[in-house]
Every structure is written in structure tokens, then in C-alpha cells.
Amino acid sequence: MANRAYNFNPGPAALPLEVLERAQQKFVEFENSGMSLMEMSHRGAIYEKVHFETEALLRELMSIPEGYKVLFVQGGASTQFAMVPMNLLPPGKTASFVATGSWATKAIQEAKLFGETAIAASSEADAYKRIPAIGELEYPSDAAYLHITSNETIEGTQWAEYPDTGIVPLVADLSSDILCRPIDVSKFALIYAGAQKNLGPSGVTIVIVREDLIAKPSITVATMLRYDTHAKNDSLYNTPPSFAIYMVGEVLKWVKENGGAAGMEARNREKAELLYAAIDGSNGFYNGFADKGSRSIMNVTFTLGNKDLEGAFVKESETLGFSGLKGHRSVGGLRASIYNAVPLESVQALVAFMADFQRRNG
Template identity: 80%
Template sequence: MANRAYNFNAGPAALPLEVLQKAQEQFVEFDNSGMSLMEMSHRGAIYEKVHFEAEALLRELLAIPDGYKVLFIQGGASTQFAMIPMNLLPKGSTAAYVATGSWATKAIQEAKLFGETSIAASSEADSYKRIPSIVELAYSPDVAYLHITSNETIEGTQWSEFPDTGEVTLIGDMSSDILCRPIDVSKFGVIYAGAQKNLGPSGVTIVIIREDLIVKPAASVPTMMRYDTHAKADSLYNTPPTFAIYMMNEVLKWVKANGGAAGMEARNREKAGFIYDVIDNSNGFYRGFAEKDSRSLMNVTFTLANEELEKQFVKESEAQGFVGLKGHRSVGGLRASIYNAVPPESVRALASFMKEFHSRNA
């Protein structure tokens, strides 16, 4: 479509055009039912088919082993910041966290409301420009769990490999990079992800949880904040975000048709390379924020010589149809979020704009 923006928003983010067009076709009437999917009961057979198809596709694309439950929960990753300690941090135990940036910090702050926490490693002293190496991790073998944030959207850093924690439960917030590459789910006790960056629109959060961790928590945990509530009811205890799950199902079909997780990784490495190459070959005009070995495939963060030049970059880019390139308000600078659904053509266009802007303003 000629009037589609170059969408680099950090989330909610770009969706595949094919998925949007299919949703448009099915919006008023779904599956010859005489009504929209948004109008029908979540207890009916038509919706349940969509619901369980989405779960099956997620299991297939992430190669989720037996012994894990896939849950669809509302409230975003921010609600999981609380649900994790409420369900998995018993009284008298300590939870270990790796402090890698803004989102990890929020998860830590929330966990402190429910129990004891410790910091297994931190890159705060380096302004969160890097992911701590696995050898830096230091935590007691009797911690309740070790929590990591796989990709920091604000700082533009990403774990390149995950630690093998043995008997310690590893928990991963993968909200901004789930399905951007293949992962070994068996390393984790819990993986959670808000859908609005790589899986679909906002409204549904994915929780992949090992079944032995679905235990009855303390009596004070509200019913809707318990994993066993959602697991027993196949995520249908209450009305789920039906349209968001439908959209996620269509995005998962798109991912499968485009090579699955491995296909997404090849696509994402190519896209990230377009922009990082411009940054690295700009003789310091563009300055990457993240250290090279911690760079994200999803969020490319960079700065210019001064704030005025950055404002000019944003203004001129917006005039040419680029959206979402201003950095997060907490750190400033510039950011291009290039999630799975961002087309390579959009990223190539951005790289060309960056080169042209450099030539005029060096």
C-alpha cells in the first residue's frame, strides 16, 4: 500500500500487512458465523478453535517441550512482574535478578513488594550499555529463581546466549524479542511476553510455564493472579482478549509461512545489519548506544552529536514517512525498533535516509 508509514514504533508495533488485510476481510463476519469474532462467546466452538490453534502454533514455532503449559493472560508483562514473585517466591526465600536496564529494573522493583531479592549481576555502572556476561552471574544455588530480561527495548541490548542454571529456575521476560530467533525453551522454567511487539496487538500476554511450577500459592494471592487458575481452565477462566488472540494466531501463521523462528532470525539479522553498518561507517556521526557484543536485533539505539541535531533528524524523518524514531523519554537519543513484522524494505529506506542525513549534516 502506497500510504503505509515506515513504522519503527517500539510497541504497539508494526504488524504484517498480510495479517491486517486478512483481519479486515474477516472483521465483520468470521467463519460464516453471521457475526464478528469479537461478538461471539469465548465458550463457543468457533472461538475455541482459534484459541487452541494459537496455542498449538506457539508450541510448534518455539519447539516447546512436553511438560509446559501455554497460558494467555491479560495485563501485559508489567502484571507478570508481580505474578512471578506472588506465585514463585515463597516466604523466606530470595529471588535473584539480573539488572540490565529499564525493564529489568521495573521487574526488580515489583518483586521487592513481595519478598527478598538479590542482584545476580548488573550493568548499571556501564549505563546499561551491555548485557553482563554469563561468568559474571553470582547467585546462591537455593534462590527461588533467576530472572533475566532477554531484550531491553529502551537501551537496545539483548542477551546473545542464555545461562544454564541447572537446578535453579530460570525466568525470562521475552516481551520484545520472543520468536525473533530460535531458543531452547527447556532452559527456562517460565517465559513471558507481551504480544504487542512480535506476536500481535496489545491485550494478551503469553506465559510458558513448566508444569511443576504451577503450584497452589499462598492463600492471599488473588484468584486471577494465580497461574493454577489459568492453567486449569486453559486460559478460559474468564473472558480472554479474544480479538488479540485471533490476531496473534494470524501473526503466528505468518511467521510459520516465512520460515519460522529460524526464518525470522535470518530476516532480523539482515535488517539490523543495514542500520548498524550505517552507524559503524559514519565516522562517529552516528554513535551506537549499546556495546557491539550486546546489540539488539530488535531495537537499534543511537545518538547524534547534540540534542538539536537529533530533533532535526526526527523532524526530517517524520516528513518522509518514518514513525517512531525518537528515543525513549528516559534516555533520549534515537531508536529504530525493527521487530519481526517490520519489512526489510522499510529498514533499507531508513538506512538510505540516515546516509543522506549524514551527508548533509556532517
């Protein structure tokens, strides 16, 4: 399709063209029902089939073991910042956090509203340019849980490997790198992820939680903010974001068709290596923000050696059909989000533009 933008938006983000086209074909009438999926009851057989097939696909692609529930909830990761401590942080216990950047900080601030928190490690002194080494983590053996942010979208850092926390439940925000590579789900007690970066459109949040942690909270929690509410009702306690869940299912089919999590990792590393090579090979015209050992394969953050040129870079890129390259307002600079659905051709086009911009302005 000739008029497709080079979409580097951080979320909502690029969706596979094939998925959009499939959804378009079924948008007005779904499965010979005489209506759109968005118009039908979530209690009906047609939608329930979509709902449970999506869950089954996620379980397959992430190799989710027995003993975990998959929940489809609403409110994004920002609501999970509160739901996790409301459900998992009892009085007298402490939740430990690894402070790695903007989103980890928000999770910490929200948890403080509900109980005691502690910092297991922090890279704040390094401007959040790196992920702390696993050996730096310090947390009590009786911590309620240890929380990490797997990928910091704004700073462009990512955990290369995850800590083995033993009896301490490991909780992770995987919003911006879920299914970008294979992971061992059994290492985690709870994973949450907004869908709008790697899994589908905005509107649905995935929660993967170990069943032994699903219980009535020790504090008073509103019904819709309790994991046991959603677990007991297969995420159908109230009307779910049905179209968003359908789209997640379609994206998961696309992931499976393209090699699963391992296929996504190969695809993503090729894109990231190409873009980082362009930055590192520019002789200081472009500079990567994150330390090389902590670089994300999802969000490539960089600056120009001459910061006065950044405005011109963004303006010219937009004229040529590039979208989303301006860095987050809190840190500035530039950022290319290269999630699963961003094609290699978009990254190749960006690298070519970067080379041309340097030639004309270097």
C-alpha cells in the same frame, strides 16, 4: 500499499501487512457465523477452535516440550512483574535478578513488594550499555528463581546466549524478542511476553510455564493473579482478549509461512546488520548506544554526534513517513525497533534517509 508508514514503533509495533489484510476480510463476519469474532462467546466452538489452534501453533514454532503450559493472560509484562513473585517466591526464599536496564529494574522493584530479592549481576555502572557476561552471574543454589530480561527495548541490548541455571528456575521476560530467533525453551522455567511487539496487537500476554511450578501460591493471591487458575481452565476462566489471541494466531501463521523462528532470525539479522553498518560507517556522525557485543537485533539505539541535530532528525523523519524513531524519554537519543514484521524495505529507506541527513548536516 502506498500510504503505509515506515513503522519503527517500539510497541504496539508493526504487524505484517498480509495479516492485517486477512483480518480485514474476516472482521465483520467470521467463519460464516453472522457476526464478528469480537461479538461471539468465548465458550463457543468457533472461538475455542481459534484459541487452541493459536496455542498449538506457538508450541510448534517455539518447539515447546511436554511439561509446559501455555497461558493467555492480560495485563502485559508489567503485571507479570508481580505475578511471578506472587506465585514463585515463597517466604524464606530469595529471587535473584540480572539488572540490565529499564525493564529489568521495574521487574526488580515489583518483586521487592512480595519478598526478598538479590542482584545476581548488573550493568548499571556501564549505563546499561551491555549485558553482563554469564560468568559474572552470582546467585545462591537455593534461589527461588533467576530472572533475566532477554531484550532491553529502551537501551537496545539483548542476551546473545542464556545461562544454564541448573536446578535454579530461570525466568525470562521475552516481551520484545520472543520468536525473533530459535531458543531452547527447556532452559527456562517460565517465559512471559506481551504480544504487542512480535506476536500481535496489545491486549494479550503469553506465559509459558513449567507444569511442576504451577501450584497454589504460598501467600494469599487473588484468583486472577494465580497461574493455577489459568492453567486449570486453559486460559478460559474469564473472558480472554479473544480478538488479540486471534491476531496472534494469524501472526504465527505468517511466521510459519516465512520460515519459522529460523526464518525470522535470518530476516532480523539482515535488517540489523544493515542499520548498524550505517551507524558504524558514519565516522561518528551517528553513534551506537549499546556495546557491540550486546547489541539487540530488535531495537537499534543510537545518538547523533551533534545532539543538537536530533530534534531535526526526528522532525524530518516524521515528515517523510518514518514513525517511532525518537528514543525513550528516560534515555533520549534515537531508536529504531525492527521487530519481525518490519520489512527490509523500511530499514533500507531509513538507511538512505540517514545518509542523506548526514550529507546535508555533516
